[in-house]
Amino acid sequence: MTTEAHPRAAKASVPATHRHKTQRHKKASGFWADHGWALTSVAIGLSIWEIISRFLIGNKLFLAAPSQVAVAFVELAGSGELQKHAWVSSLEFFWGYTSACILGVALGLVMASSKIAKQMLDPWVAGLYATPTVALAPLFILWFGIGIFSKIVVVALLVIFPVVINTEAGLRTTSPQLIETVRSFGANRRQIFLKVSLPSALPFIFAGFKLGIGRGLIGVVVAELFGARAGLGQMISQSAETFNMPALFAGVTLLAFAGIAMTSSFSWLERRLIPWRD
Amino acid sequence: MESSELAPVKLSVSNLTKYFGDLEVLRDVSTNMRRGEFISIVGPSGCGKTTFLRIIGGLEQSDSGEARLDERKISGPGKDRGFVFQQDNLLPWRTVRSNTGIGPEINGEKGPEQHHRIERLLKLVGLGGFEEYYPRQLSGGMRQRVNLARALAVDPDLLLMDEPFSALDAQTREIMQTELMRIWEEGRKTVLFVTHQIDEAVYLSDRVLVFARRPGRIQEVVEIDLPRPRPLSLKRTPQFVAYVDHIWKLIEDDVRASVLEEHA
Ligand SMILES: Nc1ncnc2c1ncn2[C@@H]1O[C@H](COP(=O)(O)OP(=O)(O)OP(=O)(O)O)[C@@H](O)[C@H]1O
Ligand SMILES: [Mg+2]
Numbered sequence: 130m131t132t133e134a135h136p137r138a139a140k141a142s143v144p145a146t147h148r149h150k151t152q153r154h155k156k157a158s159g160f161w162a163d164h165g166w167a168l169t170s171v172a173i174g175l176s177i178w179e180i181i182s183r184f185l186i187g188n189k190l191f192l193a194a195p196s197q198v199a200v201a202f203v204e205l206a207g208s209g210e211l212q213k214h215a216w217v218s219s220l221e222f223f224w225g226y227t228s229a230c231i232l233g234v235a236l237g238l239v240m241a242s243s244k245i246a247k248q249m250l251d252p253w254v255a256g257l258y259a260t261p262t263v264a265l266a267p268l269f270i271l272w273f274g275i276g277i278f279s280k281i282v283v284v285a286l287l288v289i290f291p292v293v294i295n296t297e298a299g300l301r302t303t304s305p306q307l308i309e310t311v312r313s314f315g316a317n318r319r320q321i322f323l324k325v326s327l328p329s330a331l332p333f334i335f336a337g338f339k340l341g342i343g344r345g346l347i348g349v350v351v352a353e354l355f356g357a358r359a360g361l362g363q364m365i366s367q368s369a370e371t372f373n374m375p376a377l378f379a380g381v382t383l384l385a386f387a388g389i390a391m392t393s394s395f396s397w398l399e400r401r402l403i404p405w406r407d
Numbered sequence: 408m409e410s411s412e413l414a415p416v417k418l419s420v421s422n423l424t425k426y427f428g429d430l431e432v433l434r435d436v437s438t439n440m441r442r443g444e445f446i447s448i449v450g451p452s453g454c455g456k457t458t459f460l461r462i463i464g465g466l467e468q469s470d471s472g473e474a475r476l477d478e479r480k481i482s483g484p485g486k487d488r489g490f491v492f493q494q495d496n497l498l499p500w501r502t503v504r505s506n507t508g509i510g511p512e513i514n515g516e517k518g519p520e521q522h523h524r525i526e527r528l529l530k531l532v533g534l535g536g537f538e539e540y541y542p543r544q545l546s547g548g549m550r551q552r553v554n555l556a557r558a559l560a561v562d563p564d565l566l567l568m569d570e571p572f573s574a575l576d577a578q579t580r581e582i583m584q585t586e587l588m589r590i591w592e593e594g595r596k597t598v599l600f601v602t603h604q605i606d607e608a609v610y611l612s613d614r615v616l617v618f619a620r621r622p623g624r625i626q627e628v629v630e631i632d633l634p635r636p637r638p639l640s641l642k643r644t645p646q647f648v649a650y651v652d653h654i655w656k657l658i659e660d661d662v663r664a665s666v667l668e669e670h671a
Contacts, residue, residue, distance in 0.1 A: 309492075313484050314514075315484050329499075
């Protein structure tokens with residue numbers, strides 16, 4: 130079968146704008162159709178949790194019910210306590226995460242463009258990526274103090290490796306045919322990089338950024354658990370020590386929402402920046 | 408044709424030889440192309456057609472001999488040549504318009520006149536109205552049209568085409584042949600066209616270079632003395648069929664050998 134026919138004829142029957150619309154129409158088939166089952170499943174899960182903790186366990190020190198968590202959440206927010214901790218954690222995450230992304234992309238570029246650099250950095254990147262570096266958090270707190278800097282370092286250390294690895298892999302797997310094509314038009318190295326390698330690596334780089342979100346959040350919390358003046362991790366550990374389960378869950382829930390929110394805004398940004406992908 | 412006989416030499420290739428390691432891929436290839444000529448290369452698989460084209464395109468270096476374009480020795484890629492690859496190699500993140508304009512963009516040519524040129528070229532290849540499409544939204548034939556438009560966009564002196572239609576189905580392919588003829592009649596570029604399909608070579612060309620293999624070399628140059636413009640029905644005339652038969656006989660043994668080798 131040939132879909133080719135004559136493009137002019139094709140254009141007459143299906144104008145460009147119309148085609149775009151039909152495609153978009155198929156995708157956006159309503160909020161409920163897209164998320165209905167997910168919401169239902171969450172609602173059922175929360176109900177079961179509520180029933181178990183209220184009627185089977187019935188001990189707030191052991192397991193807090195979602196309703197109790199919600200109350201704790203509102204109380205903590207009302208006193209400004211929650212905001213204070215969340216702000217500190219956000220700062221730590223933000224600085225650690227952004228510096229790791231910038232540095233990670235830069236290192237990935239270096240590794241992709243120089244064989245020697247790649248060979249020299251490979252063992253470190255592979256080794257440190259596989260190591261559970263959160264375990265080193267106490268060490269960083271010892272070195273850099275109890276303030277936010279030690280947490281920034283831990284976050285950065287956790288985020289940087291997936292970013293480096295993905296950036297390097299994305300650049301390296303750029304199709305040689307595409308490179309050759311622009312080379313045949315007389316492109317220099319810089320142009321090849323900017324017009325082919327970088328855009329083709331972009332989806333990989335984004336995947337690295339996304340992987341980094343979860344790891345970065347773990348970094349914040351774990352580093353704070355080991356010693357901090359403020360922050361959600363510190364709040365959680367304090368709640369645990371005082372058996373304040375509702376507050377503990379409130380902290381965890383907030384972190385979960387932060388993770389979901391960041392991941393989905395990244396997906397949104399990705400669709401914006403990488404529109405050529407389905 | 409009279410005019411092409413008077414036209415000056417565009418490309419002159421003399422004693423080109425190329426090795427890949429110990430493998431002699433091209434031996435002593437010499438030929439001349441006049442401005443506005445359409446020349447095809449046919450030959451069995453592995454006889455060095457692509458390698459030859461790549462040397463002319465400046466993507467590969469020869470081991471001895473040289474190729475000159477307008478008297479200038481070819482030493483690398485340049486905007487005086489446009490390459491149409493077998494795979495369309497469109498950049499997936501660029502629209503049809505932006506893919507087509509990448510050559511001028513690399514050469515630092517921008518502005519409204521460039522914009523209009525691209526617009527005109529896309530109309531010429533029959534893609535008016537598809538400017539904002541991404542490659543994944545196009546059919547194979549349409550992608551090859553973009554591939555062709557992209558090569559034409561640098562306004563090359565020499566158009567190098569390596570089996571550009573081989574990925575297309577038979578009907579689309581015939582349409583593309585006639586379209587290419589129409590475009591060529593309009594601009595009269597000098598075209599060097601590699602194909603496996605003998606009838607395609609005969610239909611399009613002023614001359615067909617028949618390559619032999621092991622090592623790759625020119626076995627015979629066949630002048631195609633058929634009137635232009637050429638309707639598709641020409642393919643069924645005895646003259647046309649005689650050309651095809653003649654070329655087929657030249658390469659038959661070589662093709663058999665190469666097929667057997669590939670299956671061994
Ligand atoms: N980069 C390379 N390194 C080593 N050998 C190569 C390289 N490119 C091509 N060859 C060899 O050179 C010979 C000619 O290859 P080429 O691609 O030019 O043939 P071709 O005539 O275009 O074949 P086809 O019709 O199958 O496309 C083949 O034997 C091939 O294996
Ligand atoms: Mg080839």
